[in-house]
Structure formats: C-alpha cells, structure tokens
Amino acid sequence: MSGLSKYQFALALLFIAPALWSVNYLVARTAPGQVEPHTLALIRWLLASFLFGLGHWRAIRAARAEILRDWRHYLVLGALGMWICGAWVYIGGRTTTATNIALIYSMAPVLIFVASALWLKERVTWLQAVGVLLAFAGVLHVVLKGQWMHLADVQFVVGDLWIVGASLAWTAYSLLLKRWQSPLAVSPRLAVIALAGCVVLLPFALFEALTGAQAMPTLTGFGLSVAAALFPGYGAYLAFSVMQRELGAAKVSVVQYLGPIYAAVIAWLVLGEAIAMHHVVGLGLILPGIYLVSRRSPASGQQAA
Template structure:
C-alpha cells in the first residue's frame, strides 16, 4: 500500500515537505537551459542527451532491483513508454523548442497553471479529496500567479498574447498534468528510483526517432563542450534529481497536493533571472509571493 499523508512516517513527511520547496528550484534550472540552448544544441538532441545521462545515473543506483524484477518488466513496459513520452519527450523537447522564442519567467508562469489541472482531475478521476483549506490554498496560489502574470495590473490580463513559444510550453503543461496523474493512478512493483529509470528509458525510445528527424531535416547539432555542459546540467538537476524528488512527494503527499509546487516556479524563475540573467525583480513579484507561499502551505498541509 502506498503511503498517504496520514500513514507516512514523520521522517517521510519532513522530507516530502522539504522537497516541496527544493524541487521547483531544480526545475527552474531547466528554464535557464532552455534559454541557453539555442545556437548550441537542438531541442530533441538536448532532451535525448539529458535523459540518457539521467537513466545511466539512476540505473547505477537501482540496477540490483531492476535485475531482480526483470520478469515483471514486460507487464509495465507499455506504461513506461506512455509516461516517458509525456514526461521526457513532451516535457523535455517541447520546453526546449518553446525556449527558443519565449522567456524563462514565462515558462515558469505557464507551468504554474498545471496544479489547477492536476487538482481538479485528481478530485474527479483519482477521487483525492480536496478540502476547503486545500481549495483556498489553490485559489490563493493561482491568484498570486495571475498577479505576477499581469504585472500587478489586472486589466492587463485582457491584453495578453500567446506567442509560438508559449504554445509549445502550454502543450507541455497539459502533458505534465497527465504524467502526474498517471504516475499516481498506475501502481508499480518498482520503487521510485527504478520506476523513474525505466520511465526515462521509455522516453529515450520515443525521443530517438524524433532526434534523428530533427538532425536530418531541421536542426543539426554540432558537438561542443558547451553542448555537453548543458546536457549534463539538465540531466543532473532538473532531470534525475527533480523527477526523483517529485516521485517521492507524490508517493507521500498525493498528486493534488504535490501539483502546487509548480506555483513556486514564477518566484524561482524571477530570482534566477535576476541572479543569472540580470532581470529586474519588481514589486508585483513580492505581492505574488505573499499570495503563493501561504497557498502552498494551505494546499500541502495535513
């Protein structure tokens, strides 16, 4: 039986709640990678390299379990392909394609809409109860995201325009919601690390033909140390580390509560943009934070 917030140990709960605030920072590194990649490495090549390295690292940690349970692999192989397509192909390559024509903070803002989809679908499909406090938390956090999106001017929402890069990210957001729900809905005999390793392998299978097409017909990649550095950075932090943390949080807290960690994306992406790219942090970011952070607490509390 999977742990729930009421049955998990105190140590598991402390770890899961700490990861709520750490994981979005790991993912935001991927937004920087998406902005640095154009002109260095093609989107599918970057995603394939990222998950190939991540699969090797994760596999080194769980190879004994994979070997012991190899007989059960065939029963779940189709699920790993589906999860890999959603989580590693779409939420990998599509983000890098979108990053060619949108900003890092826009990526964080769009991904912050995913918890609403996850929370609603969890209540309808997985029958996860979303109490009044959790509902209020989702509303507060969403309000903070919208406040940042419109830069403190609510009238600006009516004038928003979506560019092609944002459209690619929007597709990735919807697929991330589906990935999160299926990860919770489909039980597995494999532990979190082994399951993530096999999911990454499923993603690699899907990515290979698209990477080949990309190299032959669209955007060839030249091997360079900078490209290798981007692959390793994406593989280590927003790849293996972030997805492993997300699996642990889902197992302990549930899909609806864990989905709200994406609300921290706009705050983290703004901070990283300021520290790394020299972007300004405006007063509306602070107001948004005052809404988002209490929303996170209410949405994830026991």
C-alpha cells in the same frame, strides 16, 4: 525513516524541487544554436536514466517480468514526461515568451488538483481549494508584474501550442504516475521511465541530426544537456516522485507556483536584476496557498490527500 520524518522530508522537497526545475529555464534560453531540442532531451534523459539506475540494476533485473508486462505504461510515461515535457518546451521556447510559458503552465496545478479529486479519489478539502486559488493568483501576479489589466494584452503565438501540449502532458504524467503502481522503488522506476522516454526521443533526435541546423551539439550544448540531466532531470523528477508518494498528486501540484519566484531570485543572483514589489506580493499569496494545500488534516492528524 519514520512516517512523520518522511512527511517532513517531502514538505521540504516542495521548496527544493522548484529550484532544481528553474535551471531548465536557463537551459531553454541558452540552447538555441547550441543543441537541437530533441537531441538535448535525449542526452538529458540518457544521463538521468543512468543516474536513477545507479545501485538499482539488480532490483530492475529482478522486476523485469513486471516491467515487460507493463511496458506500455512505461512507454506512455516516458513519452509524456521526457519527450513532450522535454523537447516540446525547448521547441516552444524558440518563438514564445517566458510570460506566456508561465501563464500556460500555471493552469497545470489546477487541472491536477481537480483531476486528483475526481479521478484518483484523493480526499481534498475546501481549504486546499482556497490554497490552490491563492497560489494561482500569486503566480499570475508575478507573471503579470502586478499589472492585471495587461492580461488582456497577452498575445499568443505558434510556440504557445507546444507549451499547451507540454502542460497537458505534465498533467497526465502526474496523474498516471500516481495511478499506475509499480513493484519498483522510486529511483529504479524513474530509470525505466527515462529509458523508455529515450526510446521515444531517439528517432526524433536522429532526424534532427540529419536535417537540423545544429547536427551535433557544441561543447556548450553538451554542457547544457548535462546540467539539464542533473538538476531538472535527475534531481527534480526524483524529488517529485518522492513528494507524490508521501503527499499525493493534488498537494504536489502547487510546487510549480514557486517557479517564477525562484526564477526571480536566480535573475537577482546571476543577472543582478532587482526583486520587485510584485514578487513580494506574489510570494505573500503563494506561500499561504502552499501551506493550506499541504497541511495535515487536523481531524485525523494525517495529510488530507
């Protein structure tokens, strides 16, 4: 695949990945009473690790010396991306609202964009900064349903602390995934990271099995775990890693801002909820913002990051 086609493929993934991630919203809302949070995350990432590794076990075995040398990196990435960004969201979702989750997570792309410039030394332009702010304004407009005065009425609860932790962990995962290089290609690397995440998740899942209200997942709970493994697990994380490799962490961060739009579309298709004007206005801000962030630098003909 040529460099140009790789870049175009990564741009297409900017619009596909949020659809895959949006399945996690449905999983989080349905999981209580069906499967405990850490158990759900453990099943999700065990299955995803297997899928990532399909056809790549020889490459993983060939790189075992490098993997063992960098085991701390894989463990940290697994803890951030699979434990905190997985189970903590499910825990927080029990007591907080979807609005609060969206508001808190909307800060992550801004943090990633700034840190990418300062820490990863990715080249960013003032137009990209404008794009991030446009997309940020768009997602807030959707979350607040166009009623900006209601921002002062938002009340935060204990569950929001779990979401804050998950949002910060996602920021760190995004940056470290780019910072820490690996001899492995995208898919086998994710297989190792996901397996490392399962190592972190295992004792918490065992504790849930011994003390939780739902010692074993129901059939529905297992189905939710499989759905989480296939779509927001295998599909979304693979797409995210490919996008990071081709576009850089700063550009890929704005992909999160399409989440509320995709959630609204899913609610329209599945639940029959109407698309409102605030969705249209929000999309009108988010799409130009994503364009400004992801466009190639006109001076060099290369992506700006």
